[in-house]
Amino acid sequence: MHIRISLPAQTLELITDDGMLLRRYPVSTAKNGAGETSGSYCTPTGRHIIRAKIGGGMPAFTVFKGRRPTGETWSQVLDAAEPGRDWMLSRILWLSGTEPGFNRLGDVDTMRRYIYIHGCAESAPMGVPESHGCIRMRNADVIELFDLVPVYTTVSIVEFAVEDNDWDVLAAKARPIRESVFVCEQNVPADLEWDEFDASSLHVVARNAEGLPIGTGRLLPDGHIGRMAVLSDWRGQGVGGALFERLLQVAKSSQISKIELHSQTHAVGFYARYGFVAEGDEFMEAGIPHICMTRVL
Numbered sequence: 352m353h354i355r356i357s358l359p360a361q362t363l364e365l366i367t368d369d370g371m372l373l374r375r376y377p378v379s380t381a382k383n384g385a386g387e388t389s390g391s392y393c394t395p396t397g398r399h400i401i402r403a404k405i406g407g408g409m410p411a412f413t414v415f416k417g418r419r420p421t422g423e424t425w426s427q428v429l430d431a432a433e434p435g436r437d438w439m440l441s442r443i444l445w446l447s448g449t450e451p452g453f454n455r456l457g458d459v460d461t462m463r464r465y466i467y468i469h470g471c472a473e474s475a476p477m478g479v480p481e482s483h484g485c486i487r488m489r490n491a492d493v494i495e496l497f498d499l500v501p502v503y504t505t506v507s508i509v510e511f512a513v514e515d516n517d518w519d520v521l522a523a524k525a526r527p528i529r530e531s532v533f534v535c536e537q538n539v540p541a542d543l544e545w546d547e548f549d550a551s552s553l554h555v556v557a558r559n560a561e562g563l564p565i566g567t568g569r570l571l572p573d574g575h576i577g578r579m580a581v582l583s584d585w586r587g588q589g590v591g592g593a594l595f596e597r598l599l600q601v602a603k604s605s606q607i608s609k610i611e612l613h614s615q616t617h618a619v620g621f622y623a624r625y626g627f628v629a630e631g632d633e634f635m636e637a638g639i640p641h642i643c644m645t646r647v648l
Contacts, residue, residue: 353505354401355593356486358385358394359560360512361478363468363486365499369626370596371603376496377477378468379487384480385510385560387448387459392483395446395461397454399506402447402462404497411490415439415469430472437483441470441490442497446506468506469493507589510560513597521554524564525578528556532580539637553605555597557581557590566590570598574607595625603648610648613641 352373355364358380365374386393405418414423416439423429425440446468448454448461455461470490475481477489486508488496514521533539548571557566566581576598581590602610613636614622619629627644634641 352500353507354500355589356380356506356508357512358396358480358508358510359558359562361480362512363488363496365496366596370599372596372600373499374496376488376492379471379475379477379479379481380508381482381484382480383484385508387454387461389458389460389464394480394482394484394486394508395448395454395459395464395466396508396510398449399446399454399461399508400449401444401468401500401502401504401506403443403445404502405443405445406441407497409441411441411494412470413441415443418443418445425472427474430474438472438475439467439469439485440472442493444468444493444497444500449505468496509589509593511557511565511585511588511590511593513555513557513593515553515555515597515601518549518552518554521556521567522549524556524558525554525567525569528564528567528580528582529578531582533578533637536583537637537639539639543637553598553601555594555601557585557594559585566594568594568598570602570607574602574610576602576610576612591621595622599625599648608648609645611643611645614644616640616642619644 353366361378363376363378364372366372381392381394383393385396387395412425414421414425425438446461446466466485468486470493471487529544533544534541552569552571554569556564559565565585568579570576622644627646630643630645
């Protein structure tokens with residue numbers, strides 16, 4: 352399993368290793384936005400792990416300070432008596448960065464910044480960034496998450512969000528990405544790139560914190576995934592994985608039993624991580640070597 356926290360969407364998703372969504376929760380991240388520096392009161396981005404779990408077995412709404420129970424139990428009366436207190440409630444998942452120089456060690460160390468996933472006052476809003484750097488959750492949600500994930504579960508905190516919809520809604524966002532990646536970068540002829548299948552397909556688009564599209568893909572009604580593309584500046588940051596996982600999730604919810612795709616040969620390893628198996632020999636498509644890969648859902 353892995354966790355993905357989207358700052359633009361203000362969501363936390365728990366996803367299986369083969370790409371299936373287990374849970375999606377609303378969260379609240381830093382009011383100051385994304386940032387890794389100590390004292391910034393920002394939420395750090397990048398790859399992390401859950402280094403420690405604190406509070407297992409404690410009653411809901413247990414109040415913590417310095418990761419220890421204070422003996423208090425949060426209530427609306429207590430909340431009203433101490434307005435402005437940054438409540439840390441129910442459970443704590445202590446995060447540690449895994450990227451030295453970016454979110455680990457020195458003045459950018461996530462763990463030394465005491466960045467947690469934790470419960471908060473029930474009056475605190477979810478879905479909007481309001482925290483001091485941590486990831487706030489509803490108490491019932493953080494207790495459920497705490498029980499589902501082991502220590503060392505990987506956590507990606509990203510500055511993009513993924514949406515899915517039909518071509519009429521997403522065409523204006525998806526077209527520039529495919530034009531840039533396939534037509535301009537990979538020299539795919541334009542008359543091959545644009546086909547009659549777009550109108551009947553389900554499309555996904557990733558957008559950055561400013562709302563600009565950065566990646567796309569599509570799912571045909573017969574279960575064929577294709578047109579996976581991510582802008583060059585965003586490659587290696589988990590965008591392709593997030594797009595692909597959303598397509599797998601939509602396929603499963605649509606009762607599609609078998610997925611097929613034509614992978615460019617350099618990307619075979621990426622799809623194999625999701626349980627796809629190569630079938631047949633390499634072939635040329637739009638002048639680029641491909642191989643067919645399939646997976647039963």
